[in-house]
Amino acid sequence: MFYREAGDFKVSYVDDSQTFPIKFDRYRYYVVLAVAFGIIPFIINDYWANALLLPFLIYAIAAIGLNILVGYCGQVSLGTGGFMAVGAYACYKLMTAFPDVSMFIHVILAGGITALVGVLFGLPSLRIKGFYLAVATLAAQFFLVWLFNRVPWFYNYSASGQINAPERDVFGIIITGPNAPAWATYLFCLIFLAVCAVVARNLTRGTTGRKWMAIRDMDIAAEIIGVNPLRAKLTAFAVSSFFVGISGALFFAVYLGAVEVGEVFGIQKSFLVLFMIIIGGLGSIFGSFAGAAFLVLLPVVLKVVGADMLGWPTDIVAHLNLVIVGALIIMFLILEPHGLAQLWRVAKEKLRLWPFPH
């Protein structure tokens, strides 16, 4: 009734090619932004920030990054955990080396360093395809984690081998460390997520994104019509690793504060982010958000229902969590290979005709 193009006349090319061509979508987008930036910071507390909002925001950035590589460019990567670790350690080294520089710059530089590492490990993708590549990216995962574990320079020779985020600020507001207020950390991550999402959205619907998708759909054909596979694949690795690096830096500096690399950035993390984009939807920015939200919420909901309401021991709840995640992955792959994003798309199509479907 209200969700349709009719009556919404476009008078310029800019209007015609905007991200949300339907008026309702556009308003919804502004409302979401207004709530996220204008309301939540005032009502947020530590529990909500640490249990749900921060992990959601940070994983969403990682999921967008991985989605660019896997969903748009078709290069399956199992090295996300390793690249997040690069972001975290780069951020740590920068934070301790240049204490006076703003955190924004540190996080962006950490992303840049991760992008370089990503390109390096993306080089074999020019020769190796499919599973062979998926397994090859595991080399990045294991090598990077080992490197950060064993080379003391990376953790500043600390006795525990951990890295701890010192207190740093942005424009005088403390962002990292135990004294950071919840609203500040939330806003800091939210700004990064919003910018990343807009950048990713516009990259994927422009020339670059089309080249990625051409490579994904059939790389030899893409090469023949003039897409340079070297550039397309390496830009995908670079952009993807940039986002993943940012999320790793935020995960360490803002969310956790202290990190032991094998535990936090192990292969489980790679799979978790991969699951997010499978459940959310490969090749969809919205899907990255939906998948991240889903897999951040699921353990929390299970814990509340299982451990707090039914009184089960926590280890059983943790095992059930594994079973449910595994079963969901299989179910999504069987029933809806395009994930939550496809459900959303179908719902919108229905809504367009509602209430007169014929």
Place this chain on the structure above:
Amino acid sequence: MPDQLVFAMEVILNGLMAGVLYALVALGFVLIYKASGIFNYAQGVMALFAAMTLVGIMNGQVPFAHLINATFGTHIHYFGWNVPALLAIILTMAVMVLLAWAVQRFVMRHLVGQEPIILFMATIGLAYLLEGVADLMWGSEIKTLDVGLPQGINLWIDESTFNIFGYGFFIDNLDIVATVIAALLVAALVAFSQYTKQGRAMRAVADDHQAALSVGISLNFIWVMVWSVAGFVALVAGIMWGTKSGVQFSLSLIALKALPVLMLGGFTSIPGAIVGGLIIGVGEKLFEFAIGPLVGGATENWFAYVLALIFLVFRPQGLFGEKIIERV
């Protein structure tokens, strides 16, 4: 003979035996991949599941005891009997066949014709599911597995090498047994796929699904069979690794050890899995021995992957893999 050389020889011997165990896990992958084009990431978890089931049956544990106790407030843990090892192995094999049927019926059948990478991700989901089910069924604590395999240093080798080199090699009896069993298993699998009717049918399915269907081979049966054989390989691998280092979560990570073996040897080749396993086993032990102390040790985690990665850049289909031909 200089000491370093003797040490290196011992390292190589141990590496060869570790390599045979890697090859054993890798074989499970190759079998499923050849017959159905599925790259089964869950193979490692299947080994864990098999080992846990074996221990559970031998000790007479009640399946899902924790869950039952938590739901109904009871306190049951054990049936109170012990099952002899051989019977328990047979029972576990039955469970693995059942699992193979369930995987085929509820997962893989619905995914026929999907892209390989989707199937791969489905098996990652399967790995999570199985791991959760295994933990729920038998509890997640570390268990010891003893089916009567010999363990400890082999004195004969120790003595005879001492007489020759003046230094006794440390070779675990278990490794020797594992090597023999793995070799037998490989021979049996090769014979099975070459000389039996079912084995031939399996190779026919691997070659061309539709042609196999049209000559009257039941795809469903072959796939259940292949998953059962992979379950059997997983059981053997689970017994070996479980006896060696206890039945615990890290057992499922042997799948990650087998992946570089596969890349090196090629996904489609049984000899490739064996040669790849040996190369990786010897390579990583030697690297750790020679270079490891210089860079802080524990290089075994990544050496195999980096070796496979460098290798693949020059030969993308692995040592023995079928040549990849791509057409538009």
